[in-house]
Amino acid sequence: MAPSGTRGVLERLNAGEVVIGDGGFVFALEKRGYVKAGPWTPEAAAEHPEAVRQLHREFLRAGANVMQTFTFYASDDKLENRGNSLSFTGAQINEAACNLAREVANEGDALVAGGVSQTPSYLSCKSETEVKAIFQKQLDVFIKNKVDFLIAEYFEHVEEAEWAVQVLKSTGKPVAANLCIGPEGDMHGVSPGDCAVRLVKAGADIVGVNCHFDPMTCVEAVKKMKEGVEKAGLRAHYMVQPLAFHTPDCNCQGFIDLPEFPFGLEPRILTRWDMQKYAREAYNAGIRYIGGCCGFEPYHIRAVAEELAPERGGLLPAASEKHGPWGGGLEMHTKPWVRARARKDYWASLKPASGRPLCPSLSSPDSWGVTKGHVELMQQKEATTKDQLKPLFEKAKTH
Structure with missing residues (x-):
């Protein structure tokens, strides 16, 4: 349970306070040798809890008000992609992640957020019922462990994000929803404004973006979300948790199309001073939940906390x-x-x-344009290629 007297995320945001999120666990732990690039699954929560606990603690010390459970890509369908290389179930990983987040949150005035993300099942065109069942399975662990609020993050398609929000909202807990999109919108071309309206109507209390793009690009996308929500006569809070990499050359799918992804991105890392500019830009845009995603280290979060100290009653983090x-x-x-x-x-x-x-100074991104149904598309292409090559193979056998 949260410490007695700890106010919830909506109480803080409704009071006009700044909520500082944590940073990018997947990339940080991959660099430290605890996560495998490619699957990006979070078994480290169960395999190496001391590593996850320490990173939580460093973000808390740097000023984060939220300990987000390290449950990115922890759905069973994603974990199954690892084959026999994992000895932990999704429930075990999610349980361990909740325990670690709560343990460290209780060391300060921090909240615990349980997080779900996009699923391979959606990309493989599984039904709404099947995809929602995957979210529900993760949600059961979060409810058992009494997280303070819920986050649906890293969704490329607003439709799947809507499904996630609907499942999470059934708990009655506050729900935040983040798409990994830029100003161009989701992978089907739905604008940021329309995406935000759909998420709010689905039940999201907080909407925004995370990952895929640099801070200023993400802030621009959230501005468009805010405009769309206000134009529709709706209300919401706004959040942003961008990359810690400069990505001015990215197309609509973001940094995963860059040739440097994921092992050569270091030259693009933002400085702590860049982060202070980001924090100020986000605050001036009316965004009050400000954090980070891939590439964010504790010193980046400290920079956000230091920049916004005047708006937070002069409060500086311990790391300062x-x-x-x-x-x-x-x-x-x-x-x-x-x-x-x-x-x-x-x-x-x-x-x-x-x-x-x-x-x-810039790269030429790949432009695969992967969207929902890409698995079937690739299978069709492979089948077509085999059909085209079959006569050649038969001809070779006769010689």
Whole structure:
């Protein structure tokens, strides 16, 4: 249970407060050797709980108000894609993730959010009933463990996100819904504004975007969501949890189409000062739930908390004890030219060099345009190719 006296997410947002989310567990734990790139499944919650617990703790210390359960892609249909390489069920992983999130949340004034994400079943054109049953199975664990609210995140298709929201809303708990889309809309071309309206009508209390794009692109997408909701005469709170990578060259499917994905993205990482600009831009756009996704490390969340400290009653996170505002700690450096960098105008205007003289500043993304039904499409293409090659194989056998 949440500590007595801890206010819920809607209570905080209704009061106009800023809620700071945590960062990107999948990428952070992959770099630390606990998650396998490709399947991206979160068995580390059960296999290596100490690693997940420590990352939760670092985000809490950096200023996060929400400990989101490490349950990304923890649905049974996704875990089945791992074959026999996993010895844990989805329920076991989700249970362990809830316990870890609650343990660390209780160390501060933090909430626990249970999260579900898009499913292979939807992409394979399974029925609404089948897809909803997958969400319900995860939801049962969240309810048993009394999470504070629920998040449906990383959905490329608004239809599947609507189904997820409908299942989550049946609990009566607050529900947030995030699409992994940019200003162009979802993978079927539904605009951000229309997506947001559909999610609110499905029951979402908080709507926004996460992953796939850089902070400023995500903020722009949420602005469009906000415009759509207000135009429809509806009300909602707004959230954003973007990548920690610069992605100005991405197409509608985001960073997964970049040739650097997922192992060569480091040159694109935002600095802590970039994060302060992001936090201010999001706040000015009327977004009050501000966090991060893939690439976000604790120091990025600390930057968000530091930038918004004035709006949060001057509250600074524990991690700021080791970090002077705008490089203030550099005043004690032994080199005078480094001491001179202990000021806001220096870091706010810095344009960092990459140190890679032969590298382009932008890439040419792949453009597969994968949408719902892509499994059947690929199977059809394979069948067609085999039919085309069959005469050649038969001819080869006669020689």
